[in-house]
Each structure stands twice: as C-alpha cells, then as structure tokens.
Amino acid sequence: MKCDLCADSAVTFVRYNGSHLCSFHFREYFERRVKKEVRKEVSLYKGDTVGVAVSGGKDSMVTLHMMHQLFNEKNGIRVVCISIDEGIEGYRPPSLDIVRKYCEENGIEYHQRSFSELSGLTMDSIAPVSGENSPCTYCGVFRRKLMNDEARKVGAKYLATGHNLDDVAQSVMMNFVRGDVDRLARLGPHTKIRPGLIPRFYPLRMIPEKESLLYAMVSGIPFWDGECPYWSEALRNEYRDVVDSLEDRSPGTKYSIVSSYDKLKPLLSKDGEPRDVKFCECGEPCNGKRCKACEYEDQLLKKIE
Numbered sequence: 001m002k003c004d005l006c007a008d009s010a011v012t013f014v015r016y017n018g019s020h021l022c023s024f025h026f027r028e029y030f031e032r033r034v035k036k037e038v039r040k041e042v043s044l045y046k047g048d049t050v051g052v053a054v055s056g057g058k059d060s061m062v063t064l065h066m067m068h069q070l071f072n073e074k075n076g077i078r079v080v081c082i083s084i085d086e087g088i089e090g091y092r093p094p095s096l097d098i099v100r101k102y103c104e105e106n107g108i109e110y111h112q113r114s115f116s117e118l119s120g121l122t123m124d125s126i127a128p129v130s131g132e133n134s135p136c137t138y139c140g141v142f143r144r145k146l147m148n149d150e151a152r153k154v155g156a157k158y159l160a161t162g163h164n165l166d167d168v169a170q171s172v173m174m175n176f177v178r179g180d181v182d183r184l185a186r187l188g189p190h191t192k193i194r195p196g197l198i199p200r201f202y203p204l205r206m207i208p209e210k211e212s213l214l215y216a217m218v219s220g221i222p223f224w225d226g227e228c229p230y231w232s233e234a235l236r237n238e239y240r241d242v243v244d245s246l247e248d249r250s251p252g253t254k255y256s257i258v259s260s261y262d263k264l265k266p267l268l269s270k271d272g273e274p275r276d277v278k279f280c281e282c283g284e285p286c287n288g289k290r291c292k293a294c295e296y297e298d299q300l301l302k303k304i305e
C-alpha cells in the first residue's frame with residue numbers, strides 16, 4: 001500500500017479518516033495534532049517552566065519527546081522531566097533507567113521522587129496490606145502528591161501527562177455511566193488555576209493509543225512496556241472494552257465521546273467557582289484538615305508494622 005501523499009509505502013491506515021500514510025507523513029500528521037492540542041490547552045512564554053510526568057511507558061515518553069521538541073533553548077522555555085519511583089521491584093527500576101538515559105542524551109533536566117520519602121513506604125510493602133482498596137488507589141494518591149510537590153518546587157506553570165484519547169474517552173464514559181458528575185467536571189485539562197495545584201494538561205488527548213505506540217516506534221523513542229504487577233483496575237478494563245467495541249463499529253467514536261464532553265464541560269464545571277482552599281501540614285492543598293496522601297500514609301503505617 002502506498003502513502004496517499006507521496007510515493008513511499010504506508011506504515012499505517014488511519015481508519016477514521018481513510019488515509020494511508022508513510023512514516024514521514026504519519027509523523028507529520030501526528031505532530032500537527034499534538035501541537036494544536038498544546039496550543040489550545042496552555043500558554044507558555046519565554047522564562048516559563050513546564051513539567052512532564054514520565055513513567056517510561058510509551059505515552060509519557062512520546063509526551064516528553066514532543067514537549068522537548070516544542071519547548072527548548074530556542075524559545076527559552078524550560079522542560080523538566082519528573083519521574084516517581086513507587087518502589088516496585090523489577091518493574092520501576094528498568095523503566096526509570098530508560099527515562100534517565102533519554103534525558104541525558106537529549107539534554108533534558110531529570111527529577112526523581114520516591115514513595116520511600118513517605119515514611120519509607122513502597123508499593124511492594126503497600127500491596128499486601130491494601131485490603132479492600134485496589135493497590136492502584138494508594139499508588140495514584142501518593143504519585144499525584146509527589147508529582148504535584150515536585151512540579152511546584154521546580155516552579156512549573158503546567159504539568160503535562162501522557163493521557164491519550166483512549167484514556168480520556170474511557171474516563172468520560174466511566175464517570176458518566178456511574179453518574180459521578182463531580183468527578184466528570186474535574187477531568188482536565190484544568191482551565192482555572194487553584195492555589196498549590198499545578199494545572200495539568202494532556203498533549204496526547206486527541207491521539208488514539210495505537211497511534212502513540214506507532215509514533216514511538218517510527219521515531220525510535222525508547223520506552224518500557226512492562227506491565228505493573230499490581231495493575232488490576234477491572235472497572236477501567238470493562239470500559240476499555242466498551243469504548244473499543246464502539247470504535248470498532250463506528251470509527252471516530254472515541255473522538256466524539258471526548259468532543260461531546262468538551263462541549264458539555266462548561267455547563268457542568270465548577271472549575272471557575274472560588275473554593276475555600278486549605279492546606280495540609282505537608283504543604284499539599286486539600287479539602288479537609290489533611291490531605292488524602294497523609295491520611296493513607298498513617299493508615300498504611302499502622303497496617304505494615
């Protein structure tokens with residue numbers, strides 16, 4: 001099969017728009033959409049810092065690569081890669097090696113934080129005592145805390161994460177079906193700045209997962225594709241199947257789920273309402289007296305002893 005735009009052979013068939021693209025034209029098509037999304041979500045100027053949350057998986061590596069391509073010495077915008085070591089033996093260390101090496105080779109600032117800063121916790125010690133909660137619940141809360149803390153420390157104006165179209169479409173469907181309108185309203189990108197919380201944005205938000213993988217491969221971006229031993233979000237997997245089968249029957253469904261959400265968001269968003277901001281003793285913004293991470297930390301320490 002030939003590329004629709006040149007004489008080279010196609011590396012992909014984009015089903016939702018019926019085009020065959022070679023590796024050069026696929027990359028161009030991909031980068032154009034990422035740039036468009038970034039322009040839509042954030043405004044960065046000379047002297048600004050942008051953080052990128054990187055685990056070493058394909059989506060976060062592609063995000064890091066794109067951010068470094070868009071923001072660098074040329075426009076005076078500083079990119080900081082932030083990784084979190086959750087303490088998962090055999091899984092996290094090799095992925096962090098990939099990230100560190102990529103940063104070294106490309107002259108990107110690398111920052112690493114670790115769960116062990118939280119009273120020596122690791123996911124390997126948390127998982128066996130997580131009880132009714134999925135280990136992912138703790139992992140997510142601690143990861144967000146450390147990530148936000150580091151992003152704040154480096155003075156990041158925004159924090160980019162690797163969420164792709166599939167992730168966002170699944171989250172929208174999941175919260176909609178469960179009637180969790182509050183959570184639905186809180187899905188990023190965040191448009192209003194809240195004190196202490198670095199706003200997140202998603203450069204790959206309109207990029208299907210398949211295309212993110214293909215882009216990493218044709219661009220020679222290294223990534224780690226191991227599976228987390230504690231990953232067991234049954235509910236999310238269910239929605240993945242639902243969204244995938246809808247997409248299968250009518251290509252373009254994932255886009256329409258996300259763009260419908262974008263049209264509805266201004267109507268359900270409490271984003272703009274001023275909130276009573278409180279801060280936990282650890283420095284994180286929170287709703288109650290203490291943040292969720294500190295609460296979990298205490299609970300877990302009692303169970304682990």
Ligand SMILES: [Zn+2]
Nearest residue numbers: 003006022025
């Ligand atoms: Zn071509």
Ligand SMILES: [Zn+2]
Nearest residue numbers: 280282291294
């Ligand atoms: Zn706290």
